Amino acid sequence: MSAINTYLIRAASPEELHAALVAASVGKARAFAWDADRFDDARVRLPYPETSPGATDPETGAATEAPTGMWLCEVVLVNEEDAALVAMQG
Amino acid sequence: MSVASRSSDIPIQGEASYAPDEGRFRTKTGWWQPNAALAADFYNARYARNGVDLTLGDALATVRSSAHFLAGPDGVYQSFATNTLARITAVGAYIGRQVTNKCTNYNANPASTAGVTKYGTGSVLSIVDDQAALAAAGLQNIATSGKVYKLDNSAGASEGGVMFSGSAGNVNKHTASVYMRTVGGTACVAINSSIASAFDTYAAYSRVAVTGTPVDTGRGAQIKVAAGGTAYFILNQLEENTFTTPPIATAGAAATRYASDVQAASMGWFNAAGLASGGAALIVPNYASVGHGVSRTLFELSDGTANNLVRAHVDASDKPALVIVAGGVTQIDTALSAAVALGRKPLAFGWGAGGGYVVDRTGNVASFGAITLPGGLSVLRLGSSVAGNYLNAKLEQIHICGTIQQTDGQTWAVTA
Numbered sequence: 001m002s003a004i005n006t007y008l009i010r011a012a013s014p015e016e017l018h019a020a021l022v023a024a025s026v027g028k029a030r031a032f033a034w035d036a037d038r039f040d041d042a043r044v045r046l047p048y049p050e051t052s053p054g055a056t057d058p059e060t061g062a063a064t065e066a067p068t069g070m071w072l073c074e075v076v077l078v079n080e081e082d083a084a085l086v087a088m089q090g
Numbered sequence: 091m092s093v094a095s096r097s098s099d100i101p102i103q104g105e106a107s108y109a110p111d112e113g114r115f116r117t118k119t120g121w122w123q124p125n126a127a128l129a130a131d132f133y134n135a136r137y138a139r140n141g142v143d144l145t146l147g148d149a150l151a152t153v154r155s156s157a158h159f160l161a162g163p164d165g166v167y168q169s170f171a172t173n174t175l176a177r178i179t180a181v182g183a184y185i186g187r188q189v190t191n192k193c194t195n196y197n198a199n200p201a202s203t204a205g206v207t208k209y210g211t212g213s214v215l216s217i218v219d220d221q222a223a224l225a226a227a228g229l230q231n232i233a234t235s236g237k238v239y240k241l242d243n244s245a246g247a248s249e250g251g252v253m254f255s256g257s258a259g260n261v262n263k264h265t266a267s268v269y270m271r272t273v274g275g276t277a278c279v280a281i282n283s284s285i286a287s288a289f290d291t292y293a294a295y296s297r298v299a300v301t302g303t304p305v306d307t308g309r310g311a312q313i314k315v316a317a318g319g320t321a322y323f324i325l326n327q328l329e330e331n332t333f334t335t336p337p338i339a340t341a342g343a344a345a346t347r348y349a350s351d352v353q354a355a356s357m358g359w360f361n362a363a364g365l366a367s368g369g370a371a372l373i374v375p376n377y378a379s380v381g382h383g384v385s386r387t388l389f390e391l392s393d394g395t396a397n398n399l400v401r402a403h404v405d406a407s408d409k410p411a412l413v414i415v416a417g418g419v420t421q422i423d424t425a426l427s428a429a430v431a432l433g434r435k436p437l438a439f440g441w442g443a444g445g446g447y448v449v450d451r452t453g454n455v456a457s458f459g460a461i462t463l464p465g466g467l468s469v470l471r472l473g474s475s476v477a478g479n480y481l482n483a484k485l486e487q488i489h490i491c492g493t494i495q496q497t498d499g500q501t502w503a504v505t506a
Binding site: 042055065067 | 153154155156171172173187188190255257259307308310346348349350351396476477478
């Protein structure tokens with residue numbers, strides 16, 4: 001049974017998330033992010049907007065989510081832990 | 091022998107090969123291209139390096155931080171664990187990019203109607219057991235509880251339906267899909283709400299899909315059921331794609347299937363076989379969809395960067411192509427004039443300092459002359475590149491060798 005470790009990283013923009021993961025990759029055999037905008041999409045969920053309840057579906061009236069303006073990404077490691085990512089989670 | 095002319099390496103159909111068999115790599119004859127330094131036949135679950143059989147794990151390493159479903163030849167979905175290539179005998183290996191199912195209900199094993207909002211007067215939404223019908227559709231290994239959603243609109247005087255929670259989040263093209271069967275009427279799937287498939291009947295669970303651009307970021311997946319009808323449905327999916335990919339199970343939140351990064355487990359064989367000075371590859375992708383408008387990689391040899399690489403792909407127009415970059419300078423970017431279509435498409439690529447070629451099984455050829463070869467090639471990726479560009483299709487076989495030293499008939503026979 002594999003141990004899955006998920007690290008949720010939050011920042012003001014996708015670019016900030018990329019920069020943070022590039023920094024966390026230093027000295028690692030496999031980087032979390034590299035080049036201008038490339039993420040390790042085999043292990044990192046690509047940045048997506050954070051949302052919170054508060055919007056309403058225009059057709060059904062059901063409650064939906066609205067963007068907060070912040071961005072998230074998740075790093076998912078299999079049988080591996082990463083102290084730099086732990087620190088980033090705050 | 092030069093590889094500038096494709097006919098130097100792959101004689102025309104029926105013509106005897108005049109290329110000398112150097113015997114450099116051939117240790118015995120088998121299922122692989124005779125002088126293959128590395129051969130992987132995903133369709134038949136066999137792998138070899140320099141004529142010596144080895145296991146999949148010894149040949150290739152897969153990184154993917156999520157499980158993966160893939161349907162077998164019998165239509166039954168099988169589950170593959172993290173860091174395990176999704177490969178099935180008589181199907182091949184699926185190598186795809188990262189995809190998020192943006193629906194946030196319990197789409198595989200619903201215990202309640204949380205995340206599913208009904209609309210329409212007279213329709214009734216419930217959870218029911220439909221184990222036999224799920225098994226008949228090959229869904230029993232995903233929908234393990236046997237439970238599905240049912241929208242009964244048999245008493246409805248007008249259209250009814252459901253909205254799934256989870257929105258597109260942007261206005262890029264999305265595809266909504268669902269497994270659905272109907273009784274007594276028609277139904278369709280939609281992206282809330284104007285982008286919809288045609289209303290139709292489905293006697294057994296069928297994957298129904300529609301692709302379009304959400305009118306705003308808040309739109310999600312939807313099912314519409316005509317008055318008088320009943321729909322049973324499961325595995326609703328909303329993905330930012332122009333095509334459907336294998337199902338992604340959700341459990342109250344969006345869920346991501348990570349990309350499959352498939353690389354050669356080691357590269358000692360590459361230099362030992364002299365492939366740094368040129369090579370050839372015979373490869374068999376199998377496309378379930380085309381027309382994506384993006385590059386889809388077959389294989390890439392690189393130094394780990396985009397500055398030195400040999401990349402075979404189908405380009406944004408679906409044409410088989412070869413790109414070679416040396417020292418950051420593109421040496422060649424040549425494509426066949428004929429695009430690939432659906433189904434299995436055996437292709438061959440050759441490259442060397444003297445030139446190279448791209449050829450398909452029907453005889454379409456593109457060749458090029460002398461180039462500067464990239465140095466430091468140390469990474470072999472199958473179905474993706476250093477920039478991503480995932481195959482998003484099945485790969486049946488690949489054979490990498492110095493040169494292809496057979497007639498066309500013999501060469502393509504390897505891919506049969």
